[in-house]
Amino acid sequence: MLDIKFIRENPDIVRKAVTDKQLTDTIDIDKLLEVDERYLNLLRKVETHRSLRNQLSEDISKVKDDDARKKLIEEATALKNELSEMEDELKVIKSELDSMLLWVPNPPAVDVPYGEGEEENEVVRTVGDLPHFDFKPKDHLELGQALDLIDTERGAKLAGFRGFFLKNEAALMEQAVLRYAVDFMLERGFTLMTVPWMVKPEYFTGTAYFPWGEEDHYKTQDGLALIGTAEVSLTAYYADEILEEKDLPAKMVGISPCFRREVGSHGKDTKGIFRIHQFSKVEQVVLLPADEELSREWHDR
Structure with missing residues (x-):
């Protein structure tokens, strides 16, 4: 989640991220900033x-x-009631703001090209040569x-659409690739690590x-929710803990089944x-550590 301070100081960058990622129906940055301003004004009060x-x-x-004391107590009581109402309203606005912040996307790296769809993806590099056959493969x-090696008919019978069995050498090959x-x-x-497959929603x-x-x-x-990748469990491994920079990088690898509903993929x-x-x-x-150059260096390894 982006720091609200970053959004306040860089609204144009964040608006562009929303537009470029085609998420304008998901979050309105101007409305978010309005809610943030309401929150700040009420917080000051x-x-x-x-x-x-x-x-x-x-x-x-x-x-x-006694008279002066009574008058002060009356003022304090009235102030306490006003404060209670304001604190309740502040909690509501804070909850609204936090919910909106969860939908704000990270701005892409400056060198990431813009595209309307996957057909506009740019090829960065290719590895190997495509084979050519003198027959229809x-x-x-x-x-x-x-x-x-594959049985989708019985897989669908047991598990519904997209269910499948891997058999014989295909099952062995799957295990070999995972082990490799x-x-x-x-x-x-x-x-x-082998990781929890069912995780609390807050870690998602x-x-x-x-x-x-x-x-x-x-x-x-x-x-609980079933993980769609071990990344959820691995990334949350140190949740609510403080790591010393001298102990970084923390390098973890996990193996797990992954579960995905594939909503929106009908027909694909x-x-x-x-x-x-x-x-x-x-x-x-x-x-x-939070350093983009270091992150890029590790990404390219």
Whole structure:
């Protein structure tokens, strides 16, 4: 979540981020700043009233005259009632402001190109050469079914649309790829973790998956949500703790099943095992000091 101070000082940058990320229907920065101004104005009044309340309490304790003391007590009572109403209103405005802040996107890096859709993505680099065949190649589903590696028919019978079984060598290959990824990260000094698959909602919010992607997550009857990536659990590992900079970077790698409702993907990639509701994945997280250059350096490793 962006610091409200950053938004106050850089409203144009944040407005542009909302526009470029096509989120104008999600958050109105001008309205947010209006709510923030209301909050600040009321906060100043509350703080003034609290100061007056403390002063009246001190004056009451010193006054000896009964009439004067009675008058001060009446003033203090009236002030207390006003303050109580203002504090209640302040809580409501603060809650509204905090909810709005959760929907404000991070501004993209200055070198990220703007595009209306994925078709405008720019290719940064390619690795390897595309193979060329003198015959029409089969897709992964045709090959998987012919070689008894993938069974989507029975998968759908048990789990509904996008359900599937991996069988025989495909199941072994999945495990081999996961193990290869784990070994790759261990060689680079990462700490391996198996992680909680069901997590409290506040940690989805803390890692920015809620409220944005809340409808894309499965929830349990106990109020927990199933992770769509081990990143949620890994990033929240040190939640509410203070880390010493000398102990950074903290390098973690997690392996877990991932659960995704894939809301909004109806009609996309309908053939094969794409946009599936459950899969296993290896995820890495590196906790660093707040330094963009350092973050870019680690991102490029």
